[in-house]
Amino acid sequence: MCSQFISPFRITDGNGFRLSSYDPGDTGPFRKNQKKALMERLENGISYMGSLQEVFYASARHSLLIVLQAMDAAGKDSTIKHVMSGVNPQGCRVDSFKQPSHDELAHDFLWRTTQCLPKRGMIGIFNRSYYEEVLVTKVHPELLEEEGFSPGKADGKFWKDRYKSIRHMEEHLSRNKTHIIKFFLHISPEEQKKRFLDRLDIPEKNWKFSPSDIRERVFWDDYQKAFESMITHTSSSNAPWYIVPADNKWFARIVVLTAIVEKLASLRLEYPDPSAGEKENYPLYKKTLEEETTTKPSQGKKKSTTQSSRPGKKKK
Template sequence: MVRKEILDALRVYTDPFRVTRGSDFSLKKFDPGETLGLEMEKEEARRLLQRGSKWLAMEQEILYAQDSWSVLLVFQAMDAAGKDGTIKHVMSRVNPQGCDVVSFKQPSVEELSHDFLWRYCTKVPERGHIGIFNRSYYEEVLVVRVHQHLLHAQKIPPGRVGKKIWDERLADIARFEDYLTRQGVVILKFYLNLSFAEQKNRFMERLHNPDKHWKFSAADIRERRYWNDYMHAYEEAIRATATEAAPWYVVPADHKPFTRLIVAAAIVEAVEKLDLEYPKPTHEHMKDLAAAREELGAEAVEGTKGARPRGDR
C-alpha cells in the first residue's frame, strides 16, 4: 500500500481526536466512550491493531536507519486509563533498540534542585529513536497545579511564584516543544480520556481481582476526589499547548481496544508524513560494498582448503 493510501486509511481514525488549535478546546466535546461506530469485537480490534503495529515497525526501521528525525510520544491520563497497556500493545513489534520508555516518578532531590523542565530535557529521544514519556513535563501543570503545596519543594525564589505561574509554565512548555520540533523531534501528545464512571469500574475490578491487587493504591482513590480540578487543569494545558507541530490527541479511553487503535493510527500517520527513505549509500560506501562482494565471492570459489570455521576449533 502506497503512502497516500495508508494516510487516507488512517485519517478516519485520527482526525476526530486531533487537537491542533487550543483556543476553542473543550473536553466536553469529546466522548470517552466514542468508538466511531466500530463494534470493536476482540478479533476485529486485534486485526486492526496488528496492521497498525506492522506499519509502525516498518517505519521505525527506516527512522532508525536514517538517523535524522526522532519521535517523542507523550502519554497523560488519569489513573486506570490504560497508559501502560496502550504502550505495550501499540509498540509490540517495534525494535527495542530504537525505542526508549521513560516513566517519570516523584522527583529526586537532585531534580528538585533544577528548573522544572530539566529532568525531562535529558530524556528527549536521540535522532533515529522513538521516545515514550509515560507521564511527562505536563505533570508540572497538572498534579502540581492540583496540589500546589508541591511548589514549595521546588525551591523557587520568593516572588517568582505568582498568580500567573500556570500560564507562564504552559507558555514555557509550548516554547520548549516549538524548539524541539524545529530540531527534528516529532511530538505527539496523547490524553487518554477516561470517564469518571469507567475509572470506578476499573478500580472495582482491581479490588475484586487478586491478580490485579498490585495495581491498586490508596492514593488512586484520594486523587479521584480531585477529578474536577484535574479536568480543569487538563483543559487549560491542552488549550495552551495544542499546535499543528505538536498536536494533542484526546483519545477515548473507555474501550481499551479502540484506545490502542487510535494511538497506533496517530503514530503511523505522523511518521508516514515524514516520507522517510532508507539512506542512499555514498560513493565510498559503494566501493566498500563492491570490495566485500569480491572478497566473499573469491572465498566461495577457492574454498577453505583444509581450514575449519573458527567456531569448530
C-alpha cells in the same frame, strides 16, 4: 492505515477547546461488535509501524517524542505495551516520571525530562512528562514549596508562564527535528472505578493498586479543569494533542497507533545510501566473500601461547 477517523480527536489550536465535548466512551466510526476485525487491523498496523520505525532508525535524521498523560487506570502502560510491541527495542525508549527526586526538584521543572529526550533515529515515550508540572502541582499547589515557590503566589500568570515555557521548549525541539505527538487518554470516572475494583478483586492486578488512587479521585473535577487548561494552552500544529477516548482500550490503542503511523509515514524517509566510492567496491567485497574457502582462517595455525589483546587496545 486510514487516518481520517482520528482527525476529530486531534487538537492543534486550543482556542475554544472544551474537554466536556469529548466522550470517553466514543468509538468513532466503529461499533463494539466489530472488535474482532479491528484487532486484526491493529495487528496489521503494528507490523506496518515496525517497518516504518526500522527506516526511521536507520536514517537517523529525525527523532519522535510520544507523550502520554491521563488519570490513573486510563491505560497508559497497556497502550505502550500493545501499540509498541512491533518496534525494535533498540530504537525505542520508555521513561516514566512519577514523584520527582530531591535532585530533580532542585532544578527547573523541565530539567528531569530534558535528560531523557530521544536522539535522532530514536522514538522516546514519556509515560507522564513535564506536563505533570501543570497538572499535579496545579491541583496540589502545596507541592510547589518543594520547588522553591510560594503556593500562595501560584496565580494565573504563574501557570501561563509555565505553559509558555512548555510551548517554547516544544517549538525548539520541533525546529531541531524532534517531532512531538501528545496523547491524553480520556477516561470516565465510572470506568476508572471499574478498573480500580478489578485491581482489588483480581490477585494478578493487586500490584497495580495504590491507596493514592482513591485519594486522587476526590479531586476528579479539579484534574479535568487542569487537563482542559493544559490542552487549551499547549496545543499546536507542531505538537498536537490527541483526545483519546479511553473507556474502550481497543479503540484507544487504534487511535494512538494510527496517529504514530501517520506521523512516521509523513516523513517519507528512506534507507541511507552508501557513498558512491564505497558502493564501487561492492563487486570486490562480493567476490571476496564468494571465493572465501570454508576453512576458518585460524584453522591449521598453531595457537599462540601469549594472551592476545582485545581489538583496538594495546598490549601491556
